[in-house]
Structure formats: structure tokens, C-alpha cells
Amino acid sequence: MTSKNVVILYGSNYGFTERYSRWIAEDLRELETQPTVILSPIAEATDELIESADVLIVGASYLGGFLTGAPTLRKRREAMAKVPHRVFFTVCFNGLAVYPREYLDNRVLKSYKEEIAGGRPMFHFRGGLDLSQMTRTHKTVLAGVRTAYKLKPHANEYDKQMVESFDNGGGDYTNREDTKPLVATVAEMLQK
Ligand SMILES: Cc1cc2nc3c(=O)[nH]c(=O)nc-3n(C[C@H](O)[C@H](O)[C@H](O)COP(=O)(O)O)c2cc1C
Structure with missing residues (x-):
């Protein structure tokens, strides 16, 4: 069986979202399906990289209503639309401890638009300062x-x-354990 490609794109100002992306990459590489996992800051992503993914994971920190890197990535909507599986996560100080899930999900939907993010799995983690x-x-x-x-x-x-x-x-307030449901979701996608 040829191994599948996971591309993780992250928008991170001070490294918290990058840390989550690295944790997720490490756990995915340990899976039995042995996917190839490529990490990249959103700013360095190309259409070719995005289109090479079987599963695209987009992580971004939330700062005062906006997701880091989202305006840049939105320009790559056509490439993102070609990836069969898309997963999103956010990182912010409060996370789900304070914000309702629906609120953070909506930030993701607004940032990447319904056609890209609608109905896709979304996860929300706590970061720090x-x-x-x-x-x-x-x-x-x-x-x-x-x-x-x-x-x-x-x-x-x-x-x-x-x-x-x-x-x-x-x-x-980062917590690696919180990434387990995301990793499990991607693991299932890789079985398909
Ligand atoms: C200017 C600024 C605004 C922020 N606004 C919020 C906010 O509205 N809600 C929140 O929970 N965290 C907020 N944060 C905290 C960030 O989401 C947190 O520091 C996050 O871990 C940053 O991740 P990063 O290093 O990957 O960018 C803000 C941080 C900064 C610097």
C-alpha cells in the first residue's frame, strides 16, 4: 500500500499553534498506516503542496476575532477544494473553556468560507501567552x-x-492530550 500524504498548515505568531501542529504530526507518523506528514507555515504553502494532500489539516491561532494566516490561505481556496479530507483547528488563550464550540466553529467557517470548511471536523485548543x-x-x-x-x-x-x-x-495552557480526538479523526480518514 502506498502511504498517504497529510499536509499540516499552520498560522502561528508565537509558536503555540506550531507546537500543536508538531505534536499532531508526531502522532500521525506513529500510525500503522504510516502517512507522510508535511508541516508548513501557511505563508510558505503552495498550491502544489496543498493539492498533494490526502488529508489537509489547517491550524491557526485566534487573535481578537481573526485567525492567523487565514487571509493568505483563503487565496488558495481552489487548491484546498481539491483535497478530499480537510480538518481545522484553532488555538487561543480561552479555547473551549470559555468560548462556545459554535462560536469558534463559526470563526473557522467565516475565515475559510463555507465551501471549504463547511461540514468538516473542527477542533479547538488552548494556547498561551x-x-x-x-x-x-x-x-x-x-x-x-x-x-x-x-x-x-x-x-x-x-x-x-x-x-x-x-x-x-x-x-x-497547551495540552497535548487535547489533540487525541483530532488524531483519531485523521487516522479514520487515512483508512478510507
Ligand atoms: C493581540 C492578541 C489578541 C488576542 N486575542 C485573543 C482573544 O480574543 N481570545 C483568546 O482566547 N485569546 C486571544 N489571544 C491569545 C492567543 O490566541 C494566544 O496567545 C495563542 O496561543 C497564540 O498562538 P500562536 O503563538 O500560535 O499565534 C490574543 C493574543 C494576542 C497577542
């Missing part, structure tokens, strides 16, 4: 968010985690 790497603009935005959360009369656990992470130079 790393202030040592962060651009001045991003820090300024988050400083505003931090102040707003700090002033909230009933801050929840996740609001507090955000404030703490900001004040401590960072915080990491």
Missing part, C-alpha cells in the same frame, strides 16, 4: 484586555489566568 516575544502592538492590545479583566467585578478563572499570565511575562 509569551510576552518576551510579543510585538509592541500586541502587548498594547493585551494590556487593554488585562485592565478590562482586572476591573471586572466578577472575574472568572480564565480572566484571572489571563491577568496572571500578562503580569508574569507569560502562561502556557
